[in-house]
Amino acid sequence: MAWFTRKEKGINTPTTQKKDSPEGLWYKTPSGKIVHMKQLKNNAYVSPDDNHHVRIGSKEYFEIIFDENKFKELDADMTSADPLNFKDKKSYLERLEASKKKTGLKDAVRSAHGKMNGMPIVVSCMDFSFIGGSMGSVVGEKIARAIDYALKTKTPFLMISKSGGARMMEAGYSLMQLGKTTAKLALLSEAKVPFISLLTDPTTGGVTASFAMLGDFNIAEPGSLIGFAGPRVIRETIGKDLPKGFQSAEFLLEHGFIDFIVNRNELKNTITTLLRMLQN
Numbered sequence: 001m002a003w004f005t006r007k008e009k010g011i012n013t014p015t016t017q018k019k020d021s022p023e024g025l026w027y028k029t030p031s032g033k034i035v036h037m038k039q040l041k042n043n044a045y046v047s048p049d050d051n052h053h054v055r056i057g058s059k060e061y062f063e064i065i066f067d068e069n070k071f072k073e074l075d076a077d078m079t080s081a082d083p084l085n086f087k088d089k090k091s092y093l094e095r096l097e098a099s100k101k102k103t104g105l106k107d108a109v110r111s112a113h114g115k116m117n118g119m120p121i122v123v124s125c126m127d128f129s130f131i132g133g134s135m136g137s138v139v140g141e142k143i144a145r146a147i148d149y150a151l152k153t154k155t156p157f158l159m160i161s162k163s164g165g166a167r168m169m170e171a172g173y174s175l176m177q178l179g180k181t182t183a184k185l186a187l188l189s190e191a192k193v194p195f196i197s198l199l200t201d202p203t204t205g206g207v208t209a210s211f212a213m214l215g216d217f218n219i220a221e222p223g224s225l226i227g228f229a230g231p232r233v234i235r236e237t238i239g240k241d242l243p244k245g246f247q248s249a250e251f252l253l254e255h256g257f258i259d260f261i262v263n264r265n266e267l268k269n270t271i272t273t274l275l276r277m278l279q280n
Contacts, residue, residue: 024037029052031050031052033047033052035047045264052223053200053201053263055128057128057162058105058160061123061125064267064268065121065158065271067117067118071112071113071114072112072114073110074111074142075145078106078107078141079107080096080107080136080170083137083170083173096131099129102129103127103130108130108136109124109125109127109143110127111125111146113149113153113155119156119272119275121156121157121158122153122155123158123160124143124146124157124160126160127162133164133207134166134167135207136167136169143177144184147181150188150195151187151188154191156275157195158195158196158197159198160200161207161212162202162203165204165205166178178209181211182210182211194274194279197217198267198271199219199221199224199226201223201224203220203225204226204227204230209228213257217278218259219258219274220260221261221263221267223250225247226247226258227247
C-alpha cells in the first residue's frame, strides 16, 4: 500500500501517523462511542456516554487540578544520565533523547505547586508517554524533592501515578527509588502533612510497591489497571487461575486495597474535601 506514504515527495497521510494522545476532532472509546474532542476535553477527558477515562498526562492533570492552570513547576530541567552505559537495540541515551523529542518532556514525572480550590497543594504527576512512565533515578529524585517542598511549607501532597514500574535501563539505581520515596513519605507522615495517592491507568510494578499505596487516602480512577506483576507471572508463581479483572480498580476497592474510586471530573472537589478532613 505504497500510495499511503509518498516518501520521495515528503508527503505523509494521516493514516501513517500514530498518535499517543487524543487529537483531531473525534475520539472513539473502547466501547465504540464517538465523542467530539471539545466535549471530551470539557468533561476532563471522560466520555460522557460510557464513562471511559482517556489516558492523559501531567499537562492535562495540572489543568484539572490547579486553579486557572496556574502553578510553579519544581525541578523542571532535571534529566536522566546513563550511569550503567546501558544498551540493547539502542543506547539508553538514544532512548531518552527520542522520548524527549516525542513528548516534549524531560522525564516521566513533573512536580509543581499551586492552589486547588484556593488551597495550597504540591502535585507530582507521572507521564506514561515517557518510556512507559518508568521510574528511574530522576523520577524518584523529583518526587523526593516535591515531598521535601511539601514538608518544608507544610503543604498537602498529591501523587498521581501512571507507570509500568521500574526503569530497567537503570537497574539497581531504579530500585533504590522505592526506598528513598518511601522514607520521604514517612517524614511527611510524622509531620502530619496530608498525602493523597491517585492511581490511574496503569499503575504497576515498583510504583505500586512503594509510594502509590502509601497515601492517607489511596484513590483510583474507574477502570484503572493496578497491580504489581503481570497476570502470567502471578499465575505461574501461585499455580492457580486468577479471578477475572483482579487487577482493576473496582476489584481492588471490593477487596480493601484502595479507599475510593473517583471520576476524573469530580477529582478536584473530592480531593479538596478529603484534604480539609485531614487538616481538621
